Amino acid sequence: RIERLGRLVAVLERTMEARKMGINLDPDEMFEVFGDADPGEHAEEAGQRWGDTDAWRQSQQRTSSYTKADWQRFKDEQESLGADMVAAMDAGVPPDEARAMDLAERSRLQIHEWFYDCPHAMHVSLGQMYVDDPRFMATYERQREGLAVWIRDAIVANAKRHGVDASSRS
DSSP: OHHHHHHHHHHHHHHHHHHHTTOOOOHHHHHHHHTTOOTTTTHHHHHHHHTTSHHHHHHHHHHTTOOHHHHHHHHHHHHHHHHHHHHHHHTTOOTTSHHHHHHHHHHHHHHHHHTSOOOHHHHHHHHHHHHHSHHHHHHHHHHSTTHHHHHHHHHHHHHHHTTOOTTSOO
16 A cells, blocks of 8 residues: 555656646646656756746746647657657768758757747757756667767757857857
């Protein structure tokens, strides 16, 4: 019984953290969409880090109305993008070639559509975070060794292609 109560508390904590991130699904729906992954795992840290930004507010506003089907569609798009990036990397596509930059642009537009307005300079900052933050790095490295750096470099090349000075991040 104690074990069952412990699992229940864990589910409730995950649900509360996910709600802080604007994910308004019940525990069963969250499990169906995200499996064992906890989308709200870093909600408190993210809120402290970005809670006073327009991007955070916009993301909270957008995601608060997402249904289970919306989150599933986002997850499917994200998995497809990840698979396409791994395939490009496996094919030896350098990050500054059109195919890689197109994938970086697809990534930026996905953030822009689903969460918040994401100009190229902001995307460059995110790409650097994928390399600098060990948690992001691990997520990409689980898909393919070297993927985080490849994505970051493709994002930088894509920003330059769009006339953005990749050294100025906002």
